Amino acid sequence: QQQVKQSPQSLIVQKGGISIINCAYENTAFDYFPWYQQFPGKGPALLIAIRPDVSEKKEGRFTISFNKSAKQFSLHIMDSQPGDSATYFCAASGEGYQKVTFGTGTKLQVIP
């Protein structure tokens, strides 16, 4: 019940295209959903986050869409750039926010 399922495992998008990564969760106690970006040799860095009281949050080219009834959320990267090539993790937390549960990651490659 603590799992966060993420798909796809890998994604290749052309420069200027839209990258979409999907996640689903089971634990209804989760109420904070961050996305992290990780470059090789680096630790994950917070990209954008959402609470379930809103259905969408946009920051620049990055948008989270949230469907509370379906227990699903997704990351959209508009106008994808080669510099966006990285591994993306969805995550969820709640119940005192001690633990953040991460998805298995999506390796994004943006080709010129």
Next chain:
Amino acid sequence: ETGVTQSPTHLIKTRGQQVTLRCSSQSGHNTVSWYQQALGQGPQFIFQYYREEENGRGNFPPRFSGLQFPNYSSELNVNALELDDSALYLCASRTGLVANSPLHFGNGTRLTVT
């Protein structure tokens, strides 16, 4: 503002040995968490320290232990190393225990157990 720093960056140990990994939290952060990231996987929560007390633990055996010091730096100790302990160990710090206080990760320690 100094970010989260971890040492060493790489480490090779033999099965059965013990290891200590170190983390300096970001300035102003009083909460430190440790995560294990196996190759190709997402980070897995080991435990969290808040004001020098462990206040949350993931599904890891007692041979994984930790400390947080008064300056909020932290150590992760692993005893009786097993081959499956080979992973990237990430330290993350944040302020307090509220949802909108994001984790700030260091670049990790790559541990290889042979």
